Amino acid sequence: MSSDQRQKIGIVGAGSVGATIAYACMVRGVGKHISLFDIAKNKLDAEVLDLNHGLMFVPEARVDGSDDVSVLEGSDVVVITAGAKQKPGQTRMDLAETNVAICRKLIPELLRVAPNAILLMVTNPVDVLTYATLKLSGLDHSRVLGSGTVLDSSRFRFLLAQQCQVAVQNVHAYIAGEHGDSEIPLWSSASIGNIPLRDWDRPRCLTDRERTAIFESVRTSADRVIAGKGATNYAVGLAVSSILQGILWDEGRVLPVSSLLNDYRGLSDVCLSMPSIVNRRGVDSILQVPLSKQEENGLRASADAIRKVARSLGI
Secondary structure, eight states: OOTTSOOEEEEEOOSHHHHHHHHHHHHHTOOSEEEEEOSOHHHHHHHHHHHHTTGGGSSSOEEEEESSGGGGTTOSEEEEOOSOOOOTTOOGGGGHHHHHHHHHHHHHHHHHHOTTOEEEEOSSSHHHHHHHHHHHHOOOGGGEEEOTTHHHHHHHHHHHHHHHTSOGGGEEOOEEBOSSTTOEEOGGGOEETTEEGGGOOSSOOOOHHHHHHHHHHHHHHHHHHHHHHSOOOHHHHHHHHHHHHHHHTTOOEEEOOEEEESSBTTBOSEEEEOOEEEETTEEEEEOOOOOOHHHHHHHHHHHHHHHHHHHHTTO
């Protein structure tokens, strides 16, 4: 995207996640204009002021905020982080009813002020809320996506890199399905430096026990962070800024975002994560990733879990 084209990011929610997304975008130079909206005006004003005090040290940008949703007018992408927070011991799905109710009020307001924006859902349970946003907005499915398992996949790669003693940037592996308890590791397509993980023997191949421990650590990572400091924010801020970069810079970046499936291996009418091409259109396409039979069964179970919650909430 040329530098003279507008790149406005709207962020709903100036809590720890929303503010950190704004910070990560500033540092990476993603978005020429970042606007935050939150009804907690004192917190919002403080976050905007703090961010503005750092503008000298980052690529040129403008940061503002308001408790009036019109501040998001003209956004190219609106990131939704507002909602009830996940508490220790609480599952993401436990948040569904409260946060879907928030979406019912919020989405029409966003469409009024930013009718041409791509909507990026971060609030949990992200797959259910991405589906709800799609239905409530009536937008084309390419323009509604969720942060999905982008962060889970980063956690997965970090742990594999540690175990295999390589740089995380050279690990290629994805978590798919729900961003939550039913997510699945795509072991069959994982690789390091173009070598399939199953053939990796430096210093040795991963044992089944090590694989199980790695995936369990991925699945429970958020719980450990929340138990220690009350919320996850740094890694999710970087993950979302990466998605925004893929969109605004029209990169065609492959990311496991959550989006609507339409006859994907027989699955339809549900939002979940598979590696997808993300560009200026939003979700351009979902890749037909090779899956083992076990992985395919896991994907179906994950879809059933997400769909069950969505239907229980009337969406």
